[in-house]
Amino acid sequence: MADTVLSVPRRSPLAGAAGGLAAATRSSGGAVRLAELPFLAQVNVRLDAKGAAADAVGLALGLSLPLEPNTVVRAGELRALWLGPDEWLVVGPPDTQRDLEDRIRAASGDEHVAVTDVSAQRTTLLVSGARARDLLAHGCPLDLHPRAFGTGRCAQTTLARTQVVLVARDEPGAGFWVLVRSSFAGYLTDWLLDAAAEYIQGA
Template identity: 75%
Template sequence: MAETTPAATTALPRSPLSHAADRLAAATRASRGAIRLAELPFLTQLTVRLDAKGAAAEAVGLSLDLQLPLQPNTVVRSGELTVLWLGPDEWLLVGRPGCEQELEGRVRQAAGEEPVSVVDVSAQRTTLLVSGPRAHDLLAHGCSLDLHPRAFGPGRCAQTTLGRTQVVLVARDEPRAGFWVLVRSTFAGYLADWLLDAATEYV
């Protein structure tokens, strides 16, 4: 008689900051609207490298329904897709969870025979949302950038450090939308602790 074994169960993925969700929510409530802290887990993140002056750049932009940003440290958004300038020939595509293969296929198909590199780095980083009227002040505790809206307003991004941690900082497309802080998963817990500690001033 053949032996049967129960079908293997697939564990649900855990975000790098799932253990900190309650503390982030508690700090948000305690601040009475001054700040909001939350993780945006599992966002699709693809690094794309190609010649910004080549035919592929325009074709890829058309396939994504936007123009790849060419000005340093700027952001372009179309629908659920956000594209960050990271270098003269490098961009980070950030989209809704689960669309990695779709986005990669669109980029590669649009590029055709032109040289292009597309790397799925979704598991490399997680994203923290920092918003609210005191978001600038909170981040300024550990970031050397001038975060005033005149200097780092909507549509800007930068590779910088926050609390001695390397991050990609994004000013969202509306002043009240706050910031995305993209941080490597291995440093996410440390950065969340740093933010919670810095936020005690506002709770």
């Protein structure tokens, strides 16, 4: 008898919170927009920024790995986030992590490069709207004024005492990505909904 493999639908860490996030967005009158962006590909890359592999990997990905601290380089749907002098996080569309890994490994050749798929470790929250910065400022120690943390910036920081990677997206009005470990995603979502109550009509 042939083996039967049951396909289990993939479930995001915040699947159960989608309704609450959508309701808060609708009720805020444009002040805040909250949503999960599940299953984004996330590949951690460590290499010598001054070595030959850095240029080769950049060419393979179609973007230059950012060398300025806490900045983001974007090419289409692909982004490279600076996490440290020899560390980046490459973020792409869902289900592209294997392709990204293969391209990075092939480009690095014999150079010493560490490539790790961390897609399953985190999910991504979108925080946008007219009061997005004010909402995040309730729980983030960074100065989020556009002069200090403008578009195209990123940082490893805390939000509501939770370790996150915060990204100020570079599309007009696109707000922020909050990359948070899956095990803390529910807690952080509850905190965001509570902190957003002052912007929600009838709350």
